[in-house]
Amino acid sequence: MGERPVLITGAGQRLGAATANRLMDEGCYVFVHVRSSINQAEALLAAAAERNGRRCGEVVVADLTDDAAMESLVSTVTNHEFVAEHGLHGLIHNASFYSQSSFEETGLETYRSLVRLHMEAPYVLTQGLLPALEQGGGSVVAIVDTSWGRAWEGLAHYTSTKAGLRQLMLNLAGELIGRVRVNCLAPGAIMAADWEAEHFASVLEKVPLGRSGKAEDIASGVSFLLNHPTLSAHVLHVDGGWSIHEQ
Numbered sequence: 001m002g003e004r005p006v007l008i009t010g011a012g013q014r015l016g017a018a019t020a021n022r023l024m025d026e027g028c029y030v031f032v033h034v035r036s037s038i039n040q041a042e043a044l045l046a047a048a049a050e051r052n053g054r055r056c057g058e059v060v061v062a063d064l065t066d067d068a069a070m071e072s073l074v075s076t077v078t079n080h081e082f083v084a085e086h087g088l089h090g091l092i093h094n095a096s097f098y099s100q101s102s103f104e105e106t107g108l109e110t111y112r113s114l115v116r117l118h119m120e121a122p123y124v125l126t127q128g129l130l131p132a133l134e135q136g137g138g139s140v141v142a143i144v145d146t147s148w149g150r151a152w153e154g155l156a157h158y159t160s161t162k163a164g165l166r167q168l169m170l171n172l173a174g175e176l177i178g179r180v181r182v183n184c185l186a187p188g189a190i191m192a193a194d195w196e197a198e199h200f201a202s203v204l205e206k207v208p209l210g211r212s213g214k215a216e217d218i219a220s221g222v223s224f225l226l227n228h229p230t231l232s233a234h235v236l237h238v239d240g241g242w243s244i245h246e247q
């Protein structure tokens, strides 16, 4: 049991939860990281255990903007009996915070928290879990987005830190080549945040395929990147062709 342990950040609900479900159903033992969605994560694990007839993972809690909490997360995962025995099969940087506010109104505190969540946390977690990833022949997948090179209104704090995450991952892909594969997945308009629910239809009009993807499309893309023996330094766009649309 527990041959392929995987850590997914921000996996209590929405796209992260869909990915956790997919990987648990494929036989992975998933550390379902949450900050506040503990009940949702426990329900997810209970349903997966019921479906698969085995314990499929566990909840790990940490605020990824807190240094001590991150350190403790690394140590919990590293010292877990399955990771000690098998190493880590996957590390998925999924946690995020998506909110729109004009540049003038977005203060340094908000910006710093996104730098921490999108860049520092993936840096610290990848560094701390590197020995376990190498031991497990594992790989890293970061969930970025399709904003690269574009201007999204009221989202400079979000898009610039996602760009930092993408560059961090591509640099690590080169630096760690032959040791750990590192890839990114860029979702398009998949699941509306509460604040954008009303205008999501107009966003979808810009998607060449004419519809949003499903959470399961993201999950299958992550699984593909995680398990592919050769892919590294790749950014997989799961966006219905949105990335070629000109704004």
Ligand SMILES: NC(=O)c1ccc[n+]([C@@H]2O[C@H](COP(=O)([O-])OP(=O)(O)OC[C@H]3O[C@@H](n4cnc5c(N)ncnc54)[C@H](OP(=O)(O)O)[C@@H]3O)[C@@H](O)[C@H]2O)c1
Residues within 6 Å of the ligand: 009, 010, 011, 012, 013, 014, 015, 016, 033, 034, 035, 036, 037, 038, 062, 063, 064, 065, 093, 094, 095, 096, 097, 098, 117, 143, 144, 145, 146, 186, 187, 188, 189, 190, 191, 192, 193
């Ligand atoms: N939804 C889309 O259509 C879309 C489009 C493009 C890219 N993406 C990317 O795909 C990924 C998943 O999207 P999503 O919409 O499912 O994400 P989301 O709901 O915005 O966020 C995922 C989780 O991140 C966690 N999180 C937020 N702040 C945290 C903190 N300080 N410490 C630890 N965890 C924290 C939250 O956990 P708790 O609930 O436990 O607090 C939240 O449930 C994200 O990286 C997002 O940027 C999504």
